Amino acid sequence: xxxxxxxxxxxxxxxxxxxxxxxxxxxxxxxxxxxxxxxxxxxxxxxxxxxxxxxxxxxxxxxxxxxxxxxxxxxxxxxxxxxxxxxxxxxxxxxxxxxxxxxxxxxxxxxxxxxxxxxxxxxxxxxxxxxxxxxxxxxxxxxxxxxxxxxxxxxxxxxxxxxxxxxxxxxxxxxxxx
Numbered sequence: 001x002x003x004x005x006x007x008x009x010x011x012x013x014x015x016x017x018x019x020x021x022x023x024x025x026x027x028x029x030x031x032x033x034x035x036x037x038x039x040x041x042x043x044x045x046x047x048x049x050x051x052x053x054x055x056x057x058x059x060x061x062x063x064x065x066x067x068x069x070x071x072x073x074x075x076x077x078x079x080x081x082x083x084x085x086x087x088x089x090x091x092x093x094x095x096x097x098x099x100x101x102x103x104x105x106x107x108x109x110x111x112x113x114x115x116x117x118x119x120x121x122x123x124x125x126x127x128x129x130x131x132x133x134x135x136x137x138x139x140x141x142x143x144x145x146x147x148x149x150x151x152x153x154x155x156x157x158x159x160x161x162x163x164x165x166x167x168x169x170x171x172x173x174x175x176x177x178x
Contacts, residue, residue, distance in 0.1 A: 002147060005144065008060075012057045012061060022050055027044075052130060056133070056137030057136070057140075063145055098141060102135065112126075
């Protein structure tokens with residue numbers, strides 16, 4: 001399961017990179033077209049949509065690699081017994097919050113689809129396709145959180161920190177002297 005999720009997260013992050021390139025191209029097109037007094041309508045709104053999708057599709061990969069932003073300054077000074085309990089608690093809270101967020105975003109996406117919700121402006125851009133991509137990103141983010149929660153519960157059984165870095169001393173030949 002973890003390998004399949006890793007493959008999906010890799011694809012989503014690569015897709016996000018290509019979307020970021022698309023967003024930059026849209027913004028460049030918007031700037032150039034405005035500079036020659038022939039602006040394209042809706043380009044700025046589309047680039048905002050692309051940016052939102054990039055953010056949500058990239059969350060799962062960040063969570064998989066434990067790279068999402070969190071404040072850990074005090075966590076490093078705690079003993080392993082307290083740290084492991086806090087890590088499990090943090091993951092469970094994160095799981096609950098993102099579950100609620102995914103549920104509400106799914107509901108909101110269905111409402112946007114049924115009502116044909118669109119951005120107000122000179123060009124009517126439907127919002128529901130963007131929301132569908134956000135729901136997909138949130139689903140895989142939640143799945144990555146679930147995997148990390150299972151790992152933190154498994155690691156809570158260890159008496160010592162399995163992630164503590166051991167001091168590495170290089171093996172030197174006996175004839176080397178300083």
